[in-house]
Amino acid sequence: MGRNPAAVVKGSPRKRTTSFDGSFIPVERFVPTCEIRLKWPIPVMLSIVVGKPVWTTYRMEQKKNGKRNYQLKECSIQDLKSDSITLSNPGALSSGTDNRNIVDDGSSQKLSMEEIVNLRDEGLSSKEIVGTLIENSKTFHNKTEYSQQKYLKKKEKKYFEYVTVRKPTVRLIAEIMFRLDQGKIMGLRVDTLSQINTAVNLHSHGKYIVYESGCQGLASASMLNGLSGEGRLVLVHSGNYPQKHALLALNLTEEQENCLISVNIYNLLRKLKGTCGSETQTASVDTTPVKEGVESSDVSFEKEVDSSEVSVKEALSPGQSLENVTDTSETDVKDQVITNSDQESTGSGKRKLSESGNDDGSAKKKSRWEVETDRAAGLLSSQKADGLVLVCREHPSSILNALLPLVAPSRNFVVYNQCREPLLDLFTELMKNPNVINVRLTDTWLRYYQVESNRTHPLVNMTGSGGYLLTGVVVDSGEK
């Protein structure tokens, strides 16, 4: 499946009244017949949202005919208000002053698990279910007001299902990706992502290089979002195709797509050195080692380091071996490109080309990657870049050494890594480089707060690390 989200769907019950506790689901390949899986493993058709304005909220409702068969129904603001128990009758519930008489003996809820499940299957509305739960709770009326609110919030979250369709923005995409699986984006947290754009001094008209591997295009999406039509972003990658998940999620305009040039690092450096032979030769030579390198490093990485990622992938495609998992991710990337070119109405010819590899048919006409390589090399050899960003799984040192000469003096570079150690290596190395100054190694700390009257405190859970950044300025010292 290719991924082409056109909208960000946020599922959250009390989203409209409380802060920041929704779950986010990106819609994969948005078409009218698209289905999403929210809380239950039951698909819900999204056809209803087509043609409706963004920010419309829908309620998941059980269809009359069958068990666990849901459909979306548009909600008006009035519906939402009357749905919410806490909003529709605030202060109507009696409450206790403290918990001295509440004993947790497992018997406070008179209804059994089966009875509650039956309520749901009978097609009772979520509000009715929660009402029944309260009626049958021995302790609810003795709970303090705060504790009641917490209880309701929990129950509303469990039994109410709302979906709000939102326009994708970098902020939402970054939050979703971090929340869903931070391993897939190398733990690149929003605060660190935001530091990258300022550290590289991102101007809308500038020309920037980003080398990205292992963060699903998030860093390049965030940079591209800051460029106007005059800006250029050269997205350098080591495989056949860049990872564009986040970029595709952004719904790029044509103008933005024109700002983006993706190029394989080997092809780019070869081209810039001027050592490449005829175009056909390059094509057949480069694909094999590059592909192997990616595959082997991917496999070993998943085996040794990130077992959680493997389990996620296996869960998605059960019955596949580890090698197959890697293969799927490869095809996945290919598919993304296919969908991309499909949109540009090149159609089935392109599809054939990518399926059978790059060397097919390139003798006659330059393939897309060759055109892109020429474009990138032309851009970077005519004038040096205004900044360089590295967000990579590989050790950054060799990549930085190769790309830093392409950056103009008095411009900044930023290297992100989830671990501090490779950046320490890089730091000591750069101290010896006369053409780099102002090298700094930093990390940022991020804490969220619950702000309610008389109950303000930092959130109980926080993330331990958002990754590390090494920043510096390229200068021309006159030395080599």
Next chain:
Amino acid sequence: MICENYTNIRKILLFRPHDLRDIMSFHTHKTSIEEGDTLMLYLSPSSLLTITVNSLTKNKHGATVENILQTTQGALKVRNLIGQKYGSRIELSKGSAYALHPTPELWTVTLPHRTQIIYTPDISMILFQLELRPGCIVIESGTGSGSLSHALIRAIKPSGHLYTFDFHEHRASVARSEFQSHGVGDFVTVAHQDVCQNGFGSEVERKADAVFLDLPHPWEAVPHAVNAMKDSGGRLCSFSPCMEQVQRTCEKLRGLGFVEISTLEVLIKEYQVSARTMSVMDLDSINANDNGPNAVWKDPLKIVSCNAPLTLAGHTGYLTVATLPPLLSRVPIDSVNGTNQG
């Protein structure tokens, strides 16, 4: 487009000749240093200066003299900078320095403080949370020393615009001339106005994509912010050092129909990296027959250490961010104070 060019020309004509060349310094990069440029002189990681390249200056008697700057690396004849390349090494009598392009980040660490300022880690998060990109209309209050303003302008130019307000007349006018001399005057409108009392004015009504508040009583400006924001909604961010301010602001935001209200804090830690040699005691070769204390050492080990700073900013301010939904999806609870019900 034509209209924009015309305003450009009008503004340029008002300047003295050297300002004409200076006009691009924060906006675009250029190769060589010219008279009138603003640049950053990098002496060491902890020593940076912002200088304006004026070959001549007035001494205390009012006479025009050669502009010579005393730095920690020795004296610098400012005239000698002209014609040098940006990013090149400048030889000084006791060492050297680098002439760098001005950036909002370097400006933040070198600017003359007129108020408490917001620093880069918070600025980055503010830009990100406000979802700024080229073309956005953004409101800032107050202008203060202009630390954040430069970064806001960079994020929204060339097609966007910053409206910045300060209730202090002098600060507003100094900021205005700073933006002009930094070459970004076309992207910003500075107003001397008390926004808590009088709002943001009709010029920006229903125009803004994002509003930033750094005020002693931010909650008073929130209803005005709703008025200033587009019908399609937008983002708001308030920076407050005290939790009491945050609580009142959050209450107001909830009341006016803001969603995704979130309060957060960002701090930066800069590590001290150093290569060290550590001596290693040899305790394996101890003998029962040895006499007295005798230190035996193994070969020393070389390590690269990475230390957190001894002291660092442990608090700057709380950032409260929120989304104003489009007009049709807004649910203001606080109907008495709700100001923007269509």
